[in-house]
Amino acid sequence: MDRAEKAGLGIAVVGHVLLFGALSLGLFSHKQPEPPPRSIEVSLVDKVGLEATAPQSLTPPAQSKAPELGNPEDAPAKPAEESEPEPTPPAPQPKAAPPPKPAPAPPKPPEKPAVKKPDAAKAPPTREATTAAKPTRAEAQATGAGTRQGKTPRGGALGDIMRGIGAQPSKSTSQAPQAATMSAQAAMDIASKIQQQVQPCANQQVKPGPGAERIRVVIHLKLRRDGTLIGNPEVVGYDGTDDDNSRYLDRVKDNAIATFKHCSPLRDLPQELYDVPRGWSDFKMRYKLPG
């Protein structure tokens, strides 16, 4: 992130604040001149963007370790807040880094606490808490992303520094996976690519009768790396049926399956995002007729 970008985001944030708009926003804008608060906001935005999409499962283990170490010492502030019960980091942490997947739940909870913490406590403790929380996020997302990460592990980890270090390197070695963590943008890109590839086949599906366009069918798809389908698509859900159109449901299910099968195998999807969490090895397609 360049300064310019950050500034740009900051401006965007301010713009939103104005839009959402309250008079209080105006007050904020006046105060905003103070650098520290702004910087904090920007960093939050970045992290949020990354977090929202994803890295949850991959990186979490390392994060959890650091927080654990730090937690006992810094404990007072955190326990008070909601985040701790949910993350349930203790269990995974002792077990050590190896299982990368246990983390999915924790990442989000930390976010909320961080935001809320400022509210609850305006005193120094809040800062500690926030700092602690932030590093966890950063770690979770990508070790390289957050500059503050280093601080937290060091501060928190006394003898456990080794562990934290060990965890981080491992991640770095698997940098491909890191890059592979599915950001919101990447997920949107892939979804868009898939949609574009199957759209021609969707367009050829024939509407069985009036009202069928209200039905939406979800099918579950598993793909190989070469984009071919594993097994047959499975219908895992639908909605929009009523007394008038339920007789068309089976046909719309057919339409959904034929849409995908006729336009598979998929092509040109990023290999590094194949089997990451939320990757395209396993996803769902939601189909409906137009209208």
Added chain:
Amino acid sequence: MTLFRPMLIAALLAGTAPLAAAAQQAASPAPVAPQPSAPAPQTGSPTPAPGQQPPGEMIVDVVGGTSAPAQIAIPPMPTAEVQQTAAGSTDVLGRELALIVTNDLKNSGLFNPVSGEALHNISYPEVTSPGFEYWAGAGVQALVQGFVRANGDGTLTVGCYLYDTYARSELTRQGFVVPPSDWRRAGHKCADMVYTRLTGEGPYFDSRVVYVSESGPKGHRIKRLAIMDQDGANHRFLTNGQSIVLTPRLSPDQRSIVYMSYLNDRPSIYVYDIGTGRQRLLVPDTNLNFAPRVSPDSRWVLFSMAVAGNTDVYRVPLAGGTPQRLTDAPGIDTGGSYSPDGGRIVFESDRSGSQQLYVMNADGTQQQRISFGGGSYATPVWSPRGDLIAYTHMQGNFRIGVMSPVGAGERNLTDDWQDEGPSWSPNGRVLMFFRATQGGSGVADLWSVDLTGVALRRIPTPLDGSDPSWGPLRP
């Protein structure tokens, strides 16, 4: 202030998470209208997720389809070995059966069967292992294949397979064993299987129609009772034309036809027994009676009778008996038709000053007017599906229209000089009616139209025709 800030940030983050991500990437200065949707990837889904999608899951939204007729191929049905049967040799039958299926599906207006070069002959083993690549390459989405086999006992077995060439899968299959005389029915049943599976509608091809066959000059028309398959095949006359017949209605059990005849110059309702060919007077009464219609359970006949200058709707057992009056309003109440559950009746009445449609309970209570458009309405018929009532709408021209049983959603399906007398297909998706030409000749023919107003076509009959009554699906 400090209190507010975090909340604002939180709100902002929650509301614009995807946007923020996008902004990072593109550094776009002007944020688009933020969509407060889930951060999951969405490609143009206008509606929110049906089930909350778990956070760790990719969902691709696809919206697409067409209302054009589906491309379908029905190649000639091969036979393992050519054998002579009472209905002809099996290879010829295979070709004919494929044509029956083709015509049925084409006439529904929902399918566009390929013909000519693309429709190549298939081998017997290919029936169960279709060349998906070839057919998909030819633009065919659905493929119907079948075979014909002559059995030792003189019957025929017709196998019918439906494939989705895009999904490269078999959708359904059925086998039909028929006596040689009913060989065409195997084709209709195959077409019904395909139609049902691909549209979700009920079957209707394996059904028959009774109607009034007309010939001769206008002043001296000969009107005969006739019955035929839904596609015009197996046509035969039931009466000789010595007396005029009108408004024939096939009973749901398909054993009898009720109709009005001017036998002995006295218009009355008669019952024709299809099995024996005998006719009998239904209501032995000197009063004028007409407009018969049989109840869904084939036990009752609704009809109209003029007594002392007042015409009302009555019912009488199909087997004969004492008529029971259901309406008593002054004026003409006529044209009664039962709902499919037999619990209600739609009829027409001029009690308001013009012919309008009314609905009442089967016992005559709770009479309620349902038509309020311009012009007048006649010959109401309740759909076998129960959701609609078809009628003749007279406003200048005569048109076929439908509305719900409470009078909502009124719309006309045809727009010509004189369309009247609608009759529902067994599945409630198609209407057959008769269309009279403009001018002095007054020639009428049978037509059908899909409920969506498409697939308007003339039904082939040997002579002119009127007053069609579409029977139920054959057992």
